[in-house]
Amino acid sequence: MPAPRDTALVVRAARLYYEQGRSQTEVAQELGLSRSNVSRILTQARERGIVEISIHDPDGPPRHHPAVEAALSARYSLREAHVVSAPRTPGLEAVARQGSALITERAAQVRSIGLSWGQTVQRVVEQLEPVRLRPAPRVLPLVGGHSTLDQFESGESVLRVMASRFGARAEMLYAPAVLEAATTVSTLRRESSIASVLEAASQVELALVGMGSMGMHSSPHIVEQMGLSEHEHAAFLAQEPVGDVCGRFVDAHGVPVGAPTDQRVLAVTFSELLRIPEVVGVAAGAEKAPGVAGVLRSGTVDTAVVDVDLARELLATT
Template structure:
């Protein structure tokens, strides 16, 4: 296993070369290394997963499924839906949803002034697929920081990564998204800077949010981070949580749950999101079907971006007929 200093060297060289755009010779001079050493360092950064290279083949566009998109729009009163066919397993579904969301982002970029982001692997896949461009937008977090769920592949938060791709400075939200007690939340949200950050988050015109399903991936992590007591956990489970948006849990009917979980989240509320002109909900994988269906009952989501198996599972749970060959 590489020593900490070696990892620091790999990360620094990778940032200078891939993010700052320096040549290998310039990186060598900046770091006091030989050109051959820099070449080996960059190769090691790729091998260790510090740098990920994505190749987008324009000859293989995402195949969308118009009939299923139409069904989702009509059944749930959405303004739009994006559904694509993945070529493989869960990882491919995640990347597919990321590409669909990035395409939507590109189409709407001229209509956006203030863009809000939540967290999670689906949002990370989306941000990774957004091409670099100059865009006159503000990029804001919809919640406090969540180190376990809000990190970009190249380091930093998803908000920082998207802002960097748009050539703008990100907005900050210097508070945790999830805390362990109502008292901690009350103390943090009493600070004027945190109140202002929440106010700014509630004023975005487009919000890209990951849709969580209770007990699955990020939603399970959120509950663990809250450190609920046995009595609190029993109260929470009795409310029959189905899914979450920005850590705000709701039941199968789309009703937002209250204490004990609501008192441990520092983020926009579902009511805040309902006032956002366009909320785009992202999810990948059939295991997310319950949470996606419940989210569509909240009245928050205007656009969904899903992979085909998940979209079919959502329609099936809603009692909608789905064509056998969609």
């Protein structure tokens, strides 16, 4: 091993090669050295810690943040918190990868899975790798259908895609999630074909749900579809809703919002969500913190999968 070179020379050679993208021949000409000497200098730069090389695989597993996970679990009384990020990758994609890995792991251990809808849930399902589970779990809807929220561009529903990835058959709920009249919801709930699916959905062992924030992404669509009158909309806002899960809204303290919106959603209830053994809630984006905090305070979510920016904002939320 040749004697260590002068540190200034090693740093200069490293900057020329790694920062400026010069070839070893060009570095040799610049420094008045042979190409073999430059090669040895660059080796010393790595061995002495002057240069550190990191490989960031954009398709690799997301990076976890254990300290933030522990703090988030403690703050919101979660069974588990998965706080992730990935280099040069949006938070939504990191959450989707982690969420799909978690659901795949859990799916092999349960007999039934419930699914809501939304952008983040859709991205999680897109990331699922095909795996043949035997026996295949039942895959059930926690919420009625919503053409703009539970379908891929191909027109295939999120529920069917998840079922196909696990070699299962989706059990569909052929009714809309949001209706304009509470009486219609009540009538549909009495239909045997709908009642049986909702009853089975309320008893799933594992649920994947999106955590929404008032006025963002799917939340405005939910309210819009209800066709609230001016008086009803005022009554809704007076309850100070901040977030939503399975089409149902909560305030900042996690208290479920009541009439008129609660009566116009065809979905499992808050009390039924609370009885599901594990509800995995997914969300991404720091801007969603107020709504997600409300959902987490409701106690409906046992395991949260969020990106690090959202997690830090949740910890800063009072």
